[in-house]
Amino acid sequence: MNAIEVRKISKSYGKLKAVNEVSLEVQEGELFGLIGPDGAGKTTLFRLLATLIAPDSGSASLAGYDIVKEYHAIRSCVGYMPGRFSLYPDLTVEENLNFFAALFNVTVEESYDLVAPIYKQIEPFRERRAGKLSGGMKQKLALSCALIHRPKVLFLDEPTTGVDAVSRKEFWDMLQRLKEKGITILVSTPYMDEASRCDRIALCNEGRILGIDTPTGIVNGFRSPLYGIKAKNMFALLEEARKARGVEDCYPFGESHHLVADSEFNLDNFKKDFDGFEGFFIEPVEPTIEDMFIKLMKQ
Amino acid sequence: MKDIVISVRNLTKKFGSFTAVDNVSFDVRRGEIFGFLGANGAGKTTAMRMLCGLSYPTSGSGSVAGYDIISQSEEIKRHIGYMSQKFSLYNDLTVWENIDLFAGIYGLGRADTKERAVKLLRRLNFEQERDTLVGSLPLGWKQKLAFAIATIHNPEVVFLDEPTGGVDPITRRQFWELIYEATERGTTIFVTTHYMDEAEYCSRVSIMVDGEVRALDTPAHLKQQFAASSMDEVFRTLARGATRGE
């Protein structure tokens, strides 16, 4: 049985179609990522699945329960961590945890084995107010609180936004371990580089899903030849490359520009034409999820 | 020396017994995109405040756009631009009103403002949105507009605080194109960010850990030096040794 099934669900706010006929399935024990920028509809989708709002049309079920008719059943088997850190800044670490345990009618002891690997890292600060924790520690506390009732499904809405790279890596490692304990995880992020940590991902933009696959599957879908180009004057290079023959698209990509070639592209001719650029350099590169995202967005 | 736009020597800032910024020295060249990275609590914000003339160093010296950060902080504020993801524009004012307001803040005259504003809107293809409330623009547009406004007075240096978090990949690239274009005109860009893929766009990157600058080079050299495949790895290698949090 699928842990999450979403069938053609839609939700609008006025004219804005926040979620537009989205369908997806998440298997039990899967770590599923919703990848997309702000305004892609990730938060609305979470709220729909967490039964906080009702869909305009379509349906969805979680662990077999319908999100509209059986929402009370869903609420005890879902752990939800909204985008903003949903902790009480004026309560201590320990008080926060105890409160969330009480909220779900469990004791901290009952779930300690599940929470411990995460909570242990912040336990030395249990007397500290949550508002005084660093971003990474807040994140760990919020995750502990979301796990306290042993949910079957865990919703994490942009858990890594505003957190530094080290804490982010630790966070994804923690999710990996939770997954191994059989918890289904639906996580969203605007950062394409985090996508590879998921089993499967859905690329979302403006309320729609552009594609669903494994990270490798997504990247393999990028069939055009892709090159990285560099020169001393990057801006002039970008403008010239866009005008060149056989170039489908060219855009900045960190240190180099990525150049998407079409069938008319000829590497030798291109090299010759751009030889005049100081420090010109071209090499084939592997496409990333971000390249695919750009391609899908432009279609 | 005219090509050094930001120069910092032994910059130190202490809060009581806590040394937020510890003996930091570096130079930023004209037209460079300088990435200023660090974990939460590494001292980035404190250092940047000193560069913008918002706080005084405990010891050490520095100059920005040719002005001394201790004695000429008011001059500095007139010659820099600032944009952050958290605050940039007033949502309840229209595009034009925002431009007009910030042009006024930076001391541009009426005619000058008008001329530059028209140019700015044309460059961004925003002419249609002149009277749109900024709050109703998509996030990516807002950020492009914010950057354009932060550079309306042709500042020598623009400070960007996590400029492109949460923006879609296409708009994000358009944003970086604007930045490249600005550096073409000789503007220097100083970016702080958590996100290492933003770091990859920089000409040079410095990484702060526990108040000190632990690494400073081009992304390519840093990756080589740390035998890493991405800036993310470089950063993690350095920041893992951090002893203090936020």
Place this chain on the structure above:
Amino acid sequence: MKNNFISFVKKESLHILRDKRTMLIVMLIPVILMILFGFAISTEVNNVNVAIVAPHRSDGVKEAVERLASNDYFTFLGYIDEEQADEYLRSGKVTAVIVFDTEYDRNVALAKSGVPVKPVIELILDASNVNTAGSAAAYLQSVLLGSASEQAMFETRMLFNPQMKSAYNFVPGIMGAIFILVCAMMTSVSIVREKETGTMEVLLVSPVRPFKIIFAKMIPYFTISCIVLVTILMLARYLLEVPMSGGVGGIFALSLLYLVLSLSLGLFVSTITKTQVAALLISAMVMLMPILMLSGLLFPIENLPKFFQAVSTIVPARWYIDAIRKMMIQGLPIIAVWKDCIILLAMTALLLAVSLKKFNDKLE
């Protein structure tokens, strides 16, 4: 399920206890106001000029005049027509006008024979000097009561400063305003704060029913308000020596009802606002202003323009202050203000019903 309700209350109490500044303000403001107004009053009365309006100069009236004339504090200036009263007061010729009912003597006689009618004596005072007017009214009443008209009913009208901004009258007013402040403003802000920080989302996603969340929030604020209530009543009784002859029990019971009403109002505000600033603005501007202006706290209802009189009927504080005033100062029992009680009760029920319906377990 009992166990998690207690932890809810505990959590709310912690929020309050940790926010020391707000707590201090809430506890201290009533005390400061009470002391300020308490020391602003004095009871000296000297040379008060009095005129009398009496259509029939009956025996009862004459007796009253004699009593006045023989009193050192009052100077009887003579009889005047009803139409002259206003001019006399306005020009300052007299400080008080006593108006006897046309049927005064007959009513006195009837009352004496056991018929339940009340002879009415109306006292009209220039209250621009608060201290004089207040004491004069009280003194006049006691002087006139000594006459044959033991059963007389006094109707006192204070002109020019009818509320007599002095402690006696301010106590009910302060109570009416403070409870709204503590209950409505603080509860609404505390609920809306959770919407802002995102914790409300987590609470709603949990299996706990929303009314539980709400009641758990109300309890600590209710407790604080009760402490404030006791403080005010103690100060009123022992520092300002407000009589409270209507019975402390009744005053307390009515105040508790008003506390619940204020909490419901706060809840209602929280259901229609999304940010703390909005909640604060609505509580402070939209609610506090009518409470100050239209409740009889600063200006008497009957002196307001007709339109505002109509508006004032939906201001809960109006009914509460009116009832408390009657109970505290006029010494009426709670039965006598049953009308106010019913109105307050109805308002509470309505607000609670509407807010609980609006505060469902969805986000929108």
